[in-house]
Amino acid sequence: MRPPAYKAVVDEYAAAIRSGALPPGTRLPTHRELARERRVALATATRVYAELAAAGLVVGEQGRGTFVRVRTGYDGIEPSRALPVPRVADLSFNQPLAPGQGDDLRHAMRALAASGDAEALLRQDPPGGHRHDRAVVATYLLDRGVDTAPENVLLTSGAQQALDCVLRTLTRPGDVLAVDALGYPGIKLLAAAHGLDLAPVPASPPNSATPAGPDLDALDRLCRARRVRAVYAIPTVHNPLGWVLDRRQRERLTAIAGAHDCVIVEDGTYAFLEPAPPPPLYALAPERTCYVAGLSKNVAPGLRFGFAALPKHLVRPATSALRAAAWGSPGLVTALATGWITDGTVARLERHRREDAAARQDIARTELAGMDVTAHPSSYVVWLGLEPHQRPDHVADLLAREGILVSTADAFATGPHTPHALRLALANPPRHELADVLRRLRKAIESIPPM
Numbered sequence: 369m370r371p372p373a374y375k376a377v378v379d380e381y382a383a384a385i386r387s388g389a390l391p392p393g394t395r396l397p398t399h400r401e402l403a404r405e406r407r408v409a410l411a412t413a414t415r416v417y418a419e420l421a422a423a424g425l426v427v428g429e430q431g432r433g434t435f436v437r438v439r440t441g442y443d444g445i446e447p448s449r450a451l452p453v454p455r456v457a458d459l460s461f462n463q464p465l466a467p468g469q470g471d472d473l474r475h476a477m478r479a480l481a482a483s484g485d486a487e488a489l490l491r492q493d494p495p496g497g498h499r500h501d502r503a504v505v506a507t508y509l510l511d512r513g514v515d516t517a518p519e520n521v522l523l524t525s526g527a528q529q530a531l532d533c534v535l536r537t538l539t540r541p542g543d544v545l546a547v548d549a550l551g552y553p554g555i556k557l558l559a560a561a562h563g564l565d566l567a568p569v570p571a572s573p574p575n576s577a578t579p580a581g582p583d584l585d586a587l588d589r590l591c592r593a594r595r596v597r598a599v600y601a602i603p604t605v606h607n608p609l610g611w612v613l614d615r616r617q618r619e620r621l622t623a624i625a626g627a628h629d630c631v632i633v634e635d636g637t638y639a640f641l642e643p644a645p646p647p648p649l650y651a652l653a654p655e656r657t658c659y660v661a662g663l664s665k666n667v668a669p670g671l672r673f674g675f676a677a678l679p680k681h682l683v684r685p686a687t688s689a690l691r692a693a694a695w696g697s698p699g700l701v702t703a704l705a706t707g708w709i710t711d712g713t714v715a716r717l718e719r720h721r722r723e724d725a726a727a728r729q730d731i732a733r734t735e736l737a738g739m740d741v742t743a744h745p746s747s748y749v750v751w752l753g754l755e756p757h758q759r760p761d762h763v764a765d766l767l768a769r770e771g772i773l774v775s776t777a778d779a780f781a782t783g784p785h786t787p788h789a790l791r792l793a794l795a796n797p798p799r800h801e802l803a804d805v806l807r808r809l810r811k812a813i814e815s816i817p818p819m
């Protein structure tokens with residue numbers, strides 16, 4: 369059954385308010401005007417506003433009309449600073465969503481509600497998920513080159529929980545974890561929580577003969593010098609540097625791990641963005657690779673659905689680790705996620721995201737031309753080097769005052785050296801506004817006088 373048409377109007381307004389396209393205080397059409405514009409009954413227009421009000425997005429004032437609410441909160445991760453501007457362009461965290469995903473959710477929930485055994489969703493799934501749900505994910509992973517049996521797949525609450533579960537299983541406090549010198553901040557948090565010793569591996573020098581990626585000679589030296597328990601790697605669409613390792617780099621990385629008996633923790637969270645990547649590390653060394661990913665960037669971060677494909681001997685201890693932590697993915701979320709994998713929704717959204725990310729990178733390439741940019745055409749992120757007089761924290765403050773949120777390099781640096789740089793996440797602002805946001809960002813940065 370299709371959701372009622374007025375829901376699409378609610379979604380449209382909600383998206384425009386959340387993105388800031390309709391800033392706080394904006395007066396919205398009267399109920400009568402809305403009914404006329406949208407060719408709906410007056411009662412339906414009233415219902416649209418009632419839902420927006422219930423979501424905390426608008427307020428109706430007797431006799432004055434309906435207004436976009438001035439919100440004190442914020443939809444993404446709470447910003448550390450108060451924002452003096454009502455309209456925020458959030459380049460600090462990627463939360464890609466496509467138009468119509470609200471309707472996808474309504475469809476799926478109706479289908480679930482109509483299915484025979486709703487009560488099953490109230491029962492506890494086994495930690496790591498039912499076999500039939502793991503089988504759906506195993507089939508999905510096959511398209512990514514991860515060929516694994518359903519028994520070796522665990523379903524989790526997001527990729528972050530999968531990483532947590534893998535590290536709990538593999539490591540003891542004091543173990544050495546090799547990581548990129550600039551990498552995904554979540555791994556730093558986990559390493560701190562598990563008492564791991566992070567060993568940063570620098571990126572291969574720019575303009576060297578080697579393509580972008582970790583300096584594998586440095587990794588080899590590290591593994592010779594210290595007992596490295598595991599190597600955390602993002603070979604396909606790296607966060608934050610965007611790289612996609614070629615086949616030779618992948619073979620070398622897995623060979624180094626093999627020679628030094630290290631486990632590889634492969635993070636495939638953004639891998640779906642690259643249309644035809646070389647085989648994952650998992651395919652090259654399935655006996656020592658834990659492949660971790662989720663549906664946050666390809667479907668929705670609020671879904672909190674992730675998974676790990678593990679070497680067989682790690683499945684049992686990882687299941688215990690998952691059980692100790694938070695059991696894995698809740699049945700309701702698993703039902704939504706596996707339903708969307710099976711009915712082609714995930715594949716459709718992934719196609720949309722690939723096109724969207726490439727278009728946004730094009731915009732960034734144009735608007736930031738001549739600046740110190742490191743990025744990959746498939747990725748949703750840009751690493752922006754700053755001049756020595758442009759301190760990242762000052763620049764971030766300056767930009768926040770302009771209503772632009774960014775992340776500074778310190779969140780990504782795993783070693784003592786923090787470069788003067790920002791990471792820009794391109795997915796959130798409406799695409800037609802991105803050029804303007806980047807132009808304002810550039811202007812603000814370039815206005816900082818040299819010392």
Ligand SMILES: Cc1ncc(COP(=O)(O)O)c(C=O)c1O
Nearest residue numbers: 526527528552607637662664674
């Ligand atoms: C590289 C990488 N891995 C893992 C995650 C965590 O993903 P999830 O939201 O599925 O926990 C993120 C989220 O930003 C990420 O960028």
